[in-house]
Amino acid sequence: MANNSFVKTGYLTRFILRLDRFRISLWLVGLTFFTLIVPVAYTGLYENQQERDAMAVTMENPAMIAMVGPGNIENYTTGVMTAHQMLLITAVVVGIMSILLLTRHTRADEEDGLIEMIRSLPTGRLSYLNASLLVISGVSVALALITGFGLYALGIESMDLEGSLLYGAALGGTGLLFAGVTAVFAQLAETSRGTIGWSIAILLFTYLFRAITDVSDEALSWISPLGWVTKTEAYDANHWGPIFILIGVSVLLFILANYLHAIRDLERSFLPSKPGRRTATRFLQSPIGLAIRLQRTGMIAWAVGIFLIGISYGSVLGDMETFFEGNEMMEQMFQLTEGGSITEQFIPMLLIVMAIMSTIPPIMAMNKLRGEEKKDRLEHLLGRAVSRTRLMGGYVVLSVVNGFVMVSLSAIGLWSAGTAVMEEGLEFSMIYGASMSYFPAVLVMIGLAVFLMGYFPKYTTLVWLELFYSFIVLYLGGLMQFPEWVGKLSPFDYIPQVPSEDVSVMTLVMLTVIAIVLMVIGFIGFNKRDID
Amino acid sequence: MSLLKVTNLTKKFGTFTALDKVNLEVNKGEIYGFIGPNGAGKSTTIRVLLGILKATDGDVKLFDKDAWSDAVEIHRRVAYVPGDVNLWPNLTGGEVIDLFVKLRGSNNKSRREELIKKFDLDPTKKCRTYSKGNRQKVALIAAFSSDADLYILDEPTSGLDPLMEQIFQECVFDLKRQGKSVLLSSHILSEVEKLCDKVAIIREGTIIETGTLNELRHLTRTQILVDTKQPIEKLAELKGMHEIEETEQGLSFQVDTDQMDQVMRHISQFGIVKIESAPPTLEDLFMRHYEGTEKVDVSGAGGAQ
Ligand SMILES: Nc1ncnc2c1ncn2[C@@H]1O[C@H](COP(=O)(O)OP(=O)(O)O)[C@@H](O)[C@H]1O
Ligand SMILES: [Mg+2]
Numbered sequence: 001m002a003n004n005s006f007v008k009t010g011y012l013t014r015f016i017l018r019l020d021r022f023r024i025s026l027w028l029v030g031l032t033f034f035t036l037i038v039p040v041a042y043t044g045l046y047e048n049q050q051e052r053d054a055m056a057v058t059m060e061n062p063a064m065i066a067m068v069g070p071g072n073i074e075n076y077t078t079g080v081m082t083a084h085q086m087l088l089i090t091a092v093v094v095g096i097m098s099i100l101l102l103t104r105h106t107r108a109d110e111e112d113g114l115i116e117m118i119r120s121l122p123t124g125r126l127s128y129l130n131a132s133l134l135v136i137s138g139v140s141v142a143l144a145l146i147t148g149f150g151l152y153a154l155g156i157e158s159m160d161l162e163g164s165l166l167y168g169a170a171l172g173g174t175g176l177l178f179a180g181v182t183a184v185f186a187q188l189a190e191t192s193r194g195t196i197g198w199s200i201a202i203l204l205f206t207y208l209f210r211a212i213t214d215v216s217d218e219a220l221s222w223i224s225p226l227g228w229v230t231k232t233e234a235y236d237a238n239h240w241g242p243i244f245i246l247i248g249v250s251v252l253l254f255i256l257a258n259y260l261h262a263i264r265d266l267e268r269s270f271l272p273s274k275p276g277r278r279t280a281t282r283f284l285q286s287p288i289g290l291a292i293r294l295q296r297t298g299m300i301a302w303a304v305g306i307f308l309i310g311i312s313y314g315s316v317l318g319d320m321e322t323f324f325e326g327n328e329m330m331e332q333m334f335q336l337t338e339g340g341s342i343t344e345q346f347i348p349m350l351l352i353v354m355a356i357m358s359t360i361p362p363i364m365a366m367n368k369l370r371g372e373e374k375k376d377r378l379e380h381l382l383g384r385a386v387s388r389t390r391l392m393g394g395y396v397v398l399s400v401v402n403g404f405v406m407v408s409l410s411a412i413g414l415w416s417a418g419t420a421v422m423e424e425g426l427e428f429s430m431i432y433g434a435s436m437s438y439f440p441a442v443l444v445m446i447g448l449a450v451f452l453m454g455y456f457p458k459y460t461t462l463v464w465l466e467l468f469y470s471f472i473v474l475y476l477g478g479l480m481q482f483p484e485w486v487g488k489l490s491p492f493d494y495i496p497q498v499p500s501e502d503v504s505v506m507t508l509v510m511l512t513v514i515a516i517v518l519m520v521i522g523f524i525g526f527n528k529r530d531i532d
Numbered sequence: 533m534s535l536l537k538v539t540n541l542t543k544k545f546g547t548f549t550a551l552d553k554v555n556l557e558v559n560k561g562e563i564y565g566f567i568g569p570n571g572a573g574k575s576t577t578i579r580v581l582l583g584i585l586k587a588t589d590g591d592v593k594l595f596d597k598d599a600w601s602d603a604v605e606i607h608r609r610v611a612y613v614p615g616d617v618n619l620w621p622n623l624t625g626g627e628v629i630d631l632f633v634k635l636r637g638s639n640n641k642s643r644r645e646e647l648i649k650k651f652d653l654d655p656t657k658k659c660r661t662y663s664k665g666n667r668q669k670v671a672l673i674a675a676f677s678s679d680a681d682l683y684i685l686d687e688p689t690s691g692l693d694p695l696m697e698q699i700f701q702e703c704v705f706d707l708k709r710q711g712k713s714v715l716l717s718s719h720i721l722s723e724v725e726k727l728c729d730k731v732a733i734i735r736e737g738t739i740i741e742t743g744t745l746n747e748l749r750h751l752t753r754t755q756i757l758v759d760t761k762q763p764i765e766k767l768a769e770l771k772g773m774h775e776i777e778e779t780e781q782g783l784s785f786q787v788d789t790d791q792m793d794q795v796m797r798h799i800s801q802f803g804i805v806k807i808e809s810a811p812p813t814l815e816d817l818f819m820r821h822y823e824g825t826e827k828v829d830v831s832g833a834g835g836a837q
Binding site for chain 1: 585586604607610616619622626630632656657658660661
């Protein structure tokens with residue numbers, strides 16, 4: 001009986017491997033590249049121990065510890081630096097990989113009725129689950145070995161074989177652990193979205209829990225699996241204990257998932273999704289209400305993300321001077337002038353990057369209209385008493401408000417962290433005003449999206465190209481010394497380098513006018529064209 | 533009074549002509565069938581009627597207003613069920629029904645509940661979990677619980693099971709009793725025959741037939757199976773005879789409906805023992821157009837040679 005439950009597991013393992021070979025390869029290549037490129041870049045950026053120590057100082061504040069975990073500042077070699085700044089964040093990405101890969105062949109396949117088909121063949125009841133677990137275990141082991149030996153092969157002095165293998169093992173162990181978590185939630189949740197949602201929630205929870213305990217009481221971080229990852233102290237103390245805990249807990253989770261799978265009926269679950277609303281709220285019953293409802297979760301996530309980016313940029317402001325000292329590349333990038341405070345030089349750069357990031361969610365909000373069109377769902381609205389102007393107007397309003405909120409949040413985040421870590425503090429109106437001066441450029445980008453939606457709906461993605469272009473030109477502009485006209489193709493380039501330069505009201509008004517003109521043209525086009 | 537009048541409607545997608553001089557007219561209180569094979573242009577016509585696509589040429593009027601420029605005004609009096617009902621995966625069926633009814637203007641709560649029960653839909657489930665049939669139910673419930681003057685339904689039953697189709701038909705009959713008008717596009721002929729007063733048949737973007745069901749039946753053939761005491765002579769020489777075949781049960785043939793009288797007279801001379809006839813169906817008419825070789829027009833004498 002027990003033996004029958006696993007019939008053809010090997011065959012199914014190969015089957016899943018074949019189905020996912022590209023997907024798995026992409027994850028492995030991507031993660032390995034990401035892992036190996038950073039220490040190489042560090043050796044280029046920080047040539048000696050002094051420079052690394054300077055960097056280490058900037059990492060010694062609660063905001064950074066909450067983000068990347070604790071690190072041994074006393075022994076800040078390239079290896080320790082890599083493990084400190086990269087291991088945790090890479091482990092989170094590995095966790096996401098595990099969650100996505102495993103959900104595909106557990107709850108998602110079950111939802112699609114594929115497992116029913118496979119069960120009807122002479123295979124065991126637990127075979128498919130264990131085949132998926134075998135595949136993900138193989139991926140984790142491969143990841144551990146490839147990154148482990150890969151790091152060692154870089155031949156960086158402070159990155160010895162043991163530390164490198166430990167680094168890889170921490171990544172692989174995280175992969176295993178979140179495969180276990182996902183396997184359990186695939187039994188508990190009723191849908192694949194539910195499985196992914198619950199597992200990612202656990203991932204975030206363990207990350208945040210560790211952030212809080214790392215700052216307050218490091219010993220408590222032993223409760224969080226992501227705490228175990230940083231407790232390995234790769235390249236420094238090299239503790240293997242956490243790896244065994246990771247593997248042990250994973251095995252327990254695998255067994256639990258098998259048990260839950262064995263005692264439940266196919267396509268049933270232990271957490272039945274609760275029934276949704278029977279009727280619509282008043283709020284939902286308008287085109288703009290619907291648009292908000294559809295994007296609510298995403299917008300909140302972006303708002304939190306943008307705010308956190310603001311905070312993390314702000315948190316490094318206090319130590320900027322030490323960071324720049326002797327770093328020629330950075331100095332060139334920011335074109336440091338004699339006398340100007342380095343922070344003042346640096347803030348405009350941060351503001352540009354944050355403004356460009358804050359442009360992403362409003363453009364997503366605007367382009368959602370095209371997404372709805374492609375899915376044939378605009379018909380439901382336009383076939384009823386909703387005019388095209390009202391429909392698009394709702395999206396434009398939503399997008400503009402979204403952009404305003406995002407720019408504001410980035411400024412508030414930057415200011416609140418910055419003022420906390422800087423000796424003299426930061427003036428709120430200066431930071432907020434400087435951030436807001438980018439808002440007209442955000443409006444132009446929204447206007448471009450509206451224009452494309454009206455006249456060239458097939459090419460609405462071009463606005464992303466323009467945004468990416470702006471990023472490249474402005475971020476690398478100083479370094480690459482592009483000719484002037486290259487910058488002029490981006491609306492962000494016209495904004496004066498506030499707060500070090502003065503705001504020119506005329507420029508901002510002109511940009512706003514251009515944005516409005518683009519929008520009006522977009523509305524005219526949208527009112528004249530066929531809906532796909 | 534005509535609620536909907538389409539004159540010489542042409543629609544091009546680039547160089548491809550999807551509709552070529554289409555004419556349609558739906559009057560108050562009529563249930564109008566709009567039939568044609570897949571890709572014939574039914575959905576395209578309907579989407580022009582709703583101002584979702586812009587006519588390349590021709591005149592499209594609903595309630596004497598222009599389908600494109602007065603779309604919003606018109607839509608307050610129209611209920612529409614699209615051919616492919618795509619819904620928002622993370623809203624529930626109940627939420628979508630309310631949204632749809634509200635966006636039209638009017639609201640009829642008790643009707644909504646009654647229809648949800650009738651169509652056996654669970655409105656608390658997310659649309660993501662709905663099958664095609666269930667999504668269609670959502671759109672149908674939203675349409676039938678709105679108080680419109682004209683109902684435009686694009687292949688509304690293609691995902692429904694026979695039981696639900698029955699309920700759908702009851703709902704359409706209800707509308708008819710209330711004197712509402714319906715434009716029903718379909719490729720299910722039995723449904724159109726049961727429900728519709730008039731039909732238009734479209735093929736490759738052109739209307740090839742319009743008329744009342746009776747007018748169109750005129751053009752179709754009746755299947756006859758007859759056994760006589762003496763063998764029938766000279767049958768093949770009669771007008772309007774097709775596919776004559778000897779079978780064990782007797783002689784089987786098709787006869788053009790408008791030649792029925794003279795054929796019957798002829799046969800009765802030979803002493804009828806048994807006669808069976810199958811009524812003409814739209815199916816026959818439709819199949820003849822599908823085959824594509826014979827062109828029938830309403831005014832002509834009908835029948836193919
Ligand atoms: N947006 C479009 N662009 C190009 N061709 C289209 C478009 N929409 C429909 N067509 C074409 O028009 C013809 C009629 O389609 P449709 O009205 O959907 O047919 P039906 O509803 O009768 O099945 C088909 O050949 C289809 O491929
Ligand atoms: Mg169609």
